[in-house]
Amino acid sequence: MSSSPTTEVTESALASLNPAQREAVLHFEGPILVLAGAGSGKTRVLTTRIARLIDHHGVDPAHILAVTFTNKAAGEMRERIARLVGDTPNGMWVGTFHAIGARMLRREAHLVGRTASFTIYDEDDSLAAVRRVMDRLRISTKQWTPKAIRGAISGAKNALVSPAEYATLAMDPLSKAASLVYEDLERTLRGANAVDFDDLLVLPVRVLQENPDRVAAYRERFRFLLVDEYQDTNRAQYQFVKLLAGGEGNLLVVGDDDQSIYGWRGADIRNILDFERDFPSAAVVRLEENYRSTPQVLDLANAVISANTSRRGKTLRATLGSGDPVTAVATLDERDEAEFVAEEVISLSGGARALKLRDIAILYRTNSQSRALEEALHKRAIPYRLIGAVRFYDRREIRDLMGYLKLIANPSDNEAFLRAVSVPRRGLGDATLEVLAAVAHEAGRPMLEIASDGARLSMLRPAARQALADFAALIRRQNDLAADSAVDELLRNLIIETRFADHLKAGGPEGLERLDNVDQLISVAAETVADEGGELGRTPLDRFLQHASLSTDFDRQNPDRDAVTMMTLHNAKGLEFPAVFITGLEEGLFPLRRTHDMPDELEEERRLFYVGITRAMQKLYLSHARSRRRNGETLQSIPSSFLQPIPPALLTQRATFRLRGSTRAVPMQSAMSRRPGRDVDRSFGDSDIEASQDAPRLVKGERVRHARFGSGTVTELTGVARDMKVTVSFDDETIGTKRLVVQYAGLERGFE
Numbered sequence: 001m002s003s004s005p006t007t008e009v010t011e012s013a014l015a016s017l018n019p020a021q022r023e024a025v026l027h028f029e030g031p032i033l034v035l036a037g038a039g040s041g042k043t044r045v046l047t048t049r050i051a052r053l054i055d056h057h058g059v060d061p062a063h064i065l066a067v068t069f070t071n072k073a074a075g076e077m078r079e080r081i082a083r084l085v086g087d088t089p090n091g092m093w094v095g096t097f098h099a100i101g102a103r104m105l106r107r108e109a110h111l112v113g114r115t116a117s118f119t120i121y122d123e124d125d126s127l128a129a130v131r132r133v134m135d136r137l138r139i140s141t142k143q144w145t146p147k148a149i150r151g152a153i154s155g156a157k158n159a160l161v162s163p164a165e166y167a168t169l170a171m172d173p174l175s176k177a178a179s180l181v182y183e184d185l186e187r188t189l190r191g192a193n194a195v196d197f198d199d200l201l202v203l204p205v206r207v208l209q210e211n212p213d214r215v216a217a218y219r220e221r222f223r224f225l226l227v228d229e230y231q232d233t234n235r236a237q238y239q240f241v242k243l244l245a246g247g248e249g250n251l252l253v254v255g256d257d258d259q260s261i262y263g264w265r266g267a268d269i270r271n272i273l274d275f276e277r278d279f280p281s282a283a284v285v286r287l288e289e290n291y292r293s294t295p296q297v298l299d300l301a302n303a304v305i306s307a308n309t310s311r312r313g314k315t316l317r318a319t320l321g322s323g324d325p326v327t328a329v330a331t332l333d334e335r336d337e338a339e340f341v342a343e344e345v346i347s348l349s350g351g352a353r354a355l356k357l358r359d360i361a362i363l364y365r366t367n368s369q370s371r372a373l374e375e376a377l378h379k380r381a382i383p384y385r386l387i388g389a390v391r392f393y394d395r396r397e398i399r400d401l402m403g404y405l406k407l408i409a410n411p412s413d414n415e416a417f418l419r420a421v422s423v424p425r426r427g428l429g430d431a432t433l434e435v436l437a438a439v440a441h442e443a444g445r446p447m448l449e450i451a452s453d454g455a456r457l458s459m460l461r462p463a464a465r466q467a468l469a470d471f472a473a474l475i476r477r478q479n480d481l482a483a484d485s486a487v488d489e490l491l492r493n494l495i496i497e498t499r500f501a502d503h504l505k506a507g508g509p510e511g512l513e514r515l516d517n518v519d520q521l522i523s524v525a526a527e528t529v530a531d532e533g534g535e536l537g538r539t540p541l542d543r544f545l546q547h548a549s550l551s552t553d554f555d556r557q558n559p560d561r562d563a564v565t566m567m568t569l570h571n572a573k574g575l576e577f578p579a580v581f582i583t584g585l586e587e588g589l590f591p592l593r594r595t596h597d598m599p600d601e602l603e604e605e606r607r608l609f610y611v612g613i614t615r616a617m618q619k620l621y622l623s624h625a626r627s628r629r630r631n632g633e634t635l636q637s638i639p640s641s642f643l644q645p646i647p648p649a650l651l652t653q654r655a656t657f658r659l660r661g662s663t664r665a666v667p668m669q670s671a672m673s674r675r676p677g678r679d680v681d682r683s684f685g686d687s688d689i690e691a692s693q694d695a696p697r698l699v700k701g702e703r704v705r706h707a708r709f710g711s712g713t714v715t716e717l718t719g720v721a722r723d724m725k726v727t728v729s730f731d732d733e734t735i736g737t738k739r740l741v742v743q744y745a746g747l748e749r750g751f752e
Contacts, residue, residue, distance in 0.1 A: 038614035039292025062091030230255035294323030387567035
């Protein structure tokens with residue numbers, strides 16, 4: 001075989017791999033499991049393997065299917081492969097499970113009661129549909145929220161439990177209510193020519209399970225399968241892969257059981273732990289050399305994850321030289337913690353070893369923790385971007401315009417109809433729309449069709465009938481334009497016809513901001529181009545709607561913007577930063593309180609901590625507070641039990657100035673320093689922090705007197721230091737029970 005330029009490139013790429021990586025790439029046929037530790041170069045393995053399949057083995061790119069977990073990863077994979085083989089791998093399918101499922105459904109829509117122009121419902125659309133079904137079935141939305149019902153149905157779908165099967169399994173009241181909605185919801189979605197996000201996984205599985213000819217056709221088409229992040233697959237995704245691969249197919253899965261963090265939304269770690277059960281002849285390769293982090297970060301990560309028992313076992317080894325020690329920081333409260341982080345960000349971004357702000361990430365367990373951190377950064381004029389805030393496509397004005405576009409593309413979409421017909425206002429009240437919905441449901445026809453049928457709506461006043469007919473005519477005109485028009489052109493025309501800009505301007509200064517978002521939507525539409533010769537849909541509008549439905553805010557982030565990144569630990573998965581702060585490491589917050597009685601969930605929380613640690617490349621900070629305001633109360637905290645297995649030699653301990661100088665803080669035993677025979681916290685290298693001699697030492701049941709309310713009995717104490725509150729039941733029945741701030745109450749003690 002003569003050497004070509006592309007062959008030389010792939011051989012060069014192969015030569016740059018370590019032995020374990022090379023073993024995974026050189027594996028040709030049959031199943032293989034690649035256990036890829038954090039930062040071990042799994043993307044390089046995947047892209048080099050695909051390039052070698054094409055270049056060395058002569059595999060047609062159209063015979064390759066690669067599944068990623070983010071759209072961004074899919075784009076990067078295509079670009080890397082193109083560089084390796086010298087050309088775009090035309091015909092290869094690369095994308096997320098949802099994107100690939102949607103693509104398959106466009107081809108097979110008739111097998112699941114849809115057409116190729118089906119609408120993909122987002123979370124709000126799905127909740128609205130559930131709420132409408134609940135109203136129709138007279139299931140109280142006060143007793144069961146649509147979100148709870150939707151969550152139960154989503155769990156059933158991802159476990160591949162049909163409505164009929166779910167009805168037989170429903171035992172508790174919530175499940176019984178959900179089973180009724182589930183069955184009706186399926187009919188509603190089919191009638192609207194729509195699918196929800198879960199259906200993008202479930203319906204392709206149904207197509208393959210119920211149509212042997214389609215299984216055979218797709219196995220013939222996709223002779224080589226590669227799946228990334230296999231540890232986070234749920235049952236529907238697992239079945240999809242298994243059906244396409246067959247018993248001994250050419251399947252490569254890459255994953256890390258130590259980074260399985262989505263059990264709460266259906267991911268099953270057993271899929272990776274028991275891979276050889278499904279594929280007995282599978283080869284197993286471990287990637288343990290880490291190219292991302294310093295030895296100090298990895299030693300700590302290995303110490304933390306070793307406490308888990310449900311794992312296959314591996315140890316990350318650093319390829320980088322020694323770096324800075326990991327810093328554990330004790331703070332007084334969440335404000336003090338935020339102040340420390342902000343000051344440290346300033347320190348990191350200055351001096352000879354200055355980092356860019358975009359090189360720094362602040363991670364937390366729950367979104368509610370971001371407030372104090374945001375305030376501290378804002379006070380110092382430090383730019384930041386908040387991942388996980390309102391998604392661009394979830395902003396009200398964007399959702400309104402997307403409602404129009406969805407209805408234009410799919411006139412059967414009743415949820416899109418209800419959104420679009422209400423903005424701008426057309427003099428159509430809720431009562432009118434309820435009548436329209438009832439008539440459409442009775443007729444078994446879409447609401448848009450009935451809106452133009454005045455004879456069926458004779459019970460409505462003439463002005464309402466005319467408004468509905470005008471709206472239907474508007475959508476028909478836009479539908480005619482959509483067949484050939486670019487989406488940005490369609491949007492501009494729609495905005496003019498509906499006077500949408502005037503509608504937003506009427507909202508005052510906020511309306512001008514919303515207009516900017518509309519301009520951005522038009523720009524996004526102009527940039528969206530056809531993919532794979534139009535396979536994703538029949539028109540530019542179809543393709544744009546699918547792109548929008550499957551996009552995330554990560555896809556929209558500008559990597560060149562110099563700003564600190566703030567996000568939850570779950571959102572940090574797959575990312576890396578030179579400097580990382582993991583905040584709020586306290587019992588009850590991280591790990592969450594509920595996990596202590598559930599070993600599997602506790603191990604998942606520890607894996608989440610491990611994920612956070614391994615995002616850090618050079619510098620890592622772990623912080624916790626002595627007290628934290630939660631649910632309106634200031635509560636004492638103790639450091640997270642996750643810190644216990646960490647050998648003291650792996651951490652440099654620091655305490656903030658406010659904590660060291662405070663005489664108000666109550667002594668607290670550190671989880672990091674609990675050892676037999678050691679009852680006080682000396683983990684910070686400072687003298688013990690004593691309680692203030694002036695602080696009232698009240699106890700429950702104690703008698704006290706207030707200058708205004710008289711004598712009473714202490715019934716409850718909450719909070720610490722200046723935030724301590726006391727509930728007193730006063731003897732005077734006209735006074736009753738009062739909740740007071742101890743510092744200002746002036747209570748006298750010892751009164752009978």
